[in-house]
Amino acid sequence: MKKIIILLLITLVFSSCEKDDVCAETTPTTPKVVIEFFDAANATDTPKNVTNLKITAANFTSSIIYNGTNKIKVPLKTFQDNSVLSFTLNGSIDPTSDDNLDEITFNYSRTESYVSRACGFKTTFLLDSNTPVLLTPDAANWIQNIVVVKSNIENENETHIKIYF
Incomplete structure (x- = not known):
């Protein structure tokens, strides 16, 4: 009798769930900007791995670490029209x-x-046509050039930015 009651309760709980009660991992949500790294010394688009790269957003203490990869995905701020990131x-x-x-x-x-x-909601981004990505110049920039490949950041299936170093 106890087993029947437990089965009825389980059935009742799961039958009241609807499709929208769980966000499937395959559901497209806010995309990250996809950045690919290339060798600045090579005239062709030769991918180059970054080593020990730390990315930190302005006014944040936590960072994202990347090591031994030439393609990364970085989140942009969804509550303002720019993101300042330290690479x-x-x-x-x-x-x-x-x-x-x-x-x-x-x-x-x-x-x-x-x-x-x-x-919930997702945010897509459109890089500004006049000043999409700005590198703050200093005496020892390791980044040599930044190229916007795709201005619309709607998914993570394609490269949006190329960085040459």
């Missing part, structure tokens, strides 16, 4: 004396669209 080469290892920080500003407009009750 620190050798930033994830000690000592910090060889760290090389380059600051990049991403300028964009945002569009929000409703996905579902469980997933």
Whole structure:
């Protein structure tokens, strides 16, 4: 009798769930900007791995670390029309004396669209046509050039930005 009651309760709980109660991992949500790294010394588009790259947003203490890859995905701020990110080469290892920080500003407009009750809203980005990505110059920039490949950031299936170093 106890087993029957438990089965009835389980059936009741799961039968009241609707499709929109769970956001499936395959549901497209707010995309990250896809950045691919290339060798600046090579005239062709030769991918180049970054090593010990630390990315930190302005006014944030936590960072994202990338190591041994030539393609990364970085989140942009969904509550304002720009994101200032510090790209620190050798930033994830000690000592910090060889760290090389380059600051990049991403300028964009945002569009929000409703996905579902469980997933909420997603934001897509359109990089500004006049000043989409700005590298703050300093005496020792490790980033040599930034190229916008795709201004519409609607998914993570394609490269949006190329960085040459």
